[in-house]
Amino acid sequence: MKRVMVLSVLFLWGLFSGCIKYPVVGSYYNKEVLIGTADHRVFGGTSYFQVDGRSRKVHCEGDSYATYAPLFTLSGAGYGGEGELKCSDGINFKVRWESLSWGTGYGVGKDQHGDRITFVYGMEQGEAEDFLQKGLPAILKASR
Numbered sequence: 001m002k003r004v005m006v007l008s009v010l011f012l013w014g015l016f017s018g019c020i021k022y023p024v025v026g027s028y029y030n031k032e033v034l035i036g037t038a039d040h041r042v043f044g045g046t047s048y049f050q051v052d053g054r055s056r057k058v059h060c061e062g063d064s065y066a067t068y069a070p071l072f073t074l075s076g077a078g079y080g081g082e083g084e085l086k087c088s089d090g091i092n093f094k095v096r097w098e099s100l101s102w103g104t105g106y107g108v109g110k111d112q113h114g115d116r117i118t119f120v121y122g123m124e125q126g127e128a129e130d131f132l133q134k135g136l137p138a139i140l141k142a143s144r
Contacts, residue, residue, distance in 0.1 A: 022103065024051055025128035026119030032056050038121045049085060051119070060087040064097060076102030085109065085117070093117045106136055 019041055026034035036051030050061040064083025073079075079099040086092050095109030095117065104122035111117070118136055120128045 020103075022121040023123070023125070023128070024049060024119055024121045025123065025125055025132065026051060026107075026117060027132055028053060028058065028060075028117050029115050032058065034060070034117075034119065035125070036060075047081075047083070049083070051085075056089070058087050058089050058091075060085040060091075060093070062086050062093075062095075064095065076100075079105075091115075095119075097121075106131070106139070108136075108140065 019039055022038045022040065024034070024036045024038050026036075028034055032053045032055060034051040034053055036049065038050075039048045041047065045066045047064045048061070049064060050059075052059050062083055062085040064081050066079060066081040068078075068080035070078035077100055080097065082094070082096045084092060084094055091111045091113075093109040093111050095107050097105055097107035099105040101122075104120070106120045107118070109117045118132055120131050120136070123131060
């Protein structure tokens, strides 16, 4: 209940300010844990991602934009987009994301060497790490 209230306040504040900030948790090479934020520009349909690695101290940032909107949704699920993350170690990721609700979603991408990045946004860290380990693999397997 507390999470719903916090997300509701953030959503309303973001709606009136034109920008909503979501937490981001991800995995880089399936080893490096990434923590950061996504600033969603509500009126522009774009987002700015910024994440930092815990152990290697790598910093990645970039923009994304919406490429798909469902015809009708009450839950907010099904929106999609793509973007690029540029990292301080010279690696660049092309990423795709999809919303799970009005405030949560996941993304996957590959770098120029074929290595993968995965991330979720809008979830608390524990919930995000659980989703990355259990929920995301099931979604990716079902979409093949």
